[in-house]
Amino acid sequence: MRVLDWTQKYLQEKGISGARLESELLLSQILELDRVGLYLNYDMALSSNELSRLRGFIQRRIKGEPLQYITEHQEFWSIPFKVGPQVLIPRPETEILVEEALRVIELERWDEPRIVEVGTGCGAIAISIAKSVPSARVMATELSWEAIALARENATTQDVSSRIFFVRGDLLSFGKAGKTGRWNLIISNPPYIKRGDIGSLQREIRDFEPREAIDGGIDGLDFYRRFFVDAPPCLGKEGWLILEIGADQGEDVLQMMEQLGGFKERRIVSDYSGKSRAIIAQKAGQ
Numbered sequence: 001m002r003v004l005d006w007t008q009k010y011l012q013e014k015g016i017s018g019a020r021l022e023s024e025l026l027l028s029q030i031l032e033l034d035r036v037g038l039y040l041n042y043d044m045a046l047s048s049n050e051l052s053r054l055r056g057f058i059q060r061r062i063k064g065e066p067l068q069y070i071t072e073h074q075e076f077w078s079i080p081f082k083v084g085p086q087v088l089i090p091r092p093e094t095e096i097l098v099e100e101a102l103r104v105i106e107l108e109r110w111d112e113p114r115i116v117e118v119g120t121g122c123g124a125i126a127i128s129i130a131k132s133v134p135s136a137r138v139m140a141t142e143l144s145w146e147a148i149a150l151a152r153e154n155a156t157t158q159d160v161s162s163r164i165f166f167v168r169g170d171l172l173s174f175g176k177a178g179k180t181g182r183w184n185l186i187i188s189n190p191p192y193i194k195r196g197d198i199g200s201l202q203r204e205i206r207d208f209e210p211r212e213a214i215d216g217g218i219d220g221l222d223f224y225r226r227f228f229v230d231a232p233p234c235l236g237k238e239g240w241l242i243l244e245i246g247a248d249q250g251e252d253v254l255q256m257m258e259q260l261g262g263f264k265e266r267r268i269v270s271d272y273s274g275k276s277r278a279i280i281a282q283k284a285g286q
């Protein structure tokens with residue numbers, strides 16, 4: 001398919017790394033074929049409408065828009081998610097949070113684990129847990145209505161909408177009922193980039209991903225400060241907290257936890273590249 005070679009070359013010239021794969025994914029989206037299908041239909045010619053859509057996609061991509069916003073697709077935990085500019089694109093590193101959650105759920109043998117995910121975005125974490133644990137009941141909170149609408153759509157597609165309750169709200173400020181210490185596990189990938197560092201991020205993130213999904217305040221730690229105070233009253237006896245952190249935030253976050261109290265079994269979890277990626281802790285007894 002000449003158009004594939006041409007697209008690859010053009011993206012390469014414009015400095016897009018992984019240009020072959022990106023060309024294949026853009027074309028797959030337009031032709032509604034998977035990548036294998038593309039090669040099986042290698043001699044297929046594009047209609048003028050398909051060509052003009054491809055040109056539109058390429059223009060968006062070379063302006064820095066992430067591929068996933070153009071194809072409206074990102075896989076997470078081997079589940080296809082619809083994504084768009086109203087949500088952060090879920091990252092593979094975040095899967096470690098789901099792994100830790102499943103480990104804790106198995107360890108604690110809760111009959112019907114009651115889980116809160118804060119800042120659900122497209123619903124990746126909440127939906128992955130709900131699919132992996134059929135007895136789980138999940139409340140997914142989010143500040144953005146647009147994100148909630150998309151997460152709901154993903155939950156419906158994945159057939160877990162009856163077990164995920166979406167709530168619009170600020171962090172753990174959901175209604176009084178939520179504050180009765182009934183939750184077994186609170187999990188979140190909160191915004192944690194230092195505000196002053198946002199300007200030097202790659203343009204795909206800086207100019208396209210929602211600012212409220214990445215801005216963690218002056219020192220990047222605003223959300224942890226709030227979590228360590230707000231989470232204990234929401235958690236049941238010996239409930240767990242799992243939070244994603246930036247690679248260089250582990251020690252600061254552990255220290256903050258120690259100072260504020262309320263948690264035991266505090267531990268940093270590293271990802272597969274050996275970088276600190278999450279903290280996990282258990283609510284301390286009274």
Ligand SMILES: C[S@@+](CC[C@H](N)C(=O)[O-])C[C@H]1O[C@@H](n2cnc3c(N)ncnc32)[C@H](O)[C@@H]1O
Nearest residue numbers: 088090119120121142143170171189190212213
């Ligand atoms: C880093 S993104 C994580 C999205 C998704 N959970 C993931 O891991 O891909 C953080 C999310 O938290 C949401 N958020 C930011 N501030 C919030 C707040 N105060 N309360 C609830 N959600 C918030 C953002 O809108 C964004 O969707």
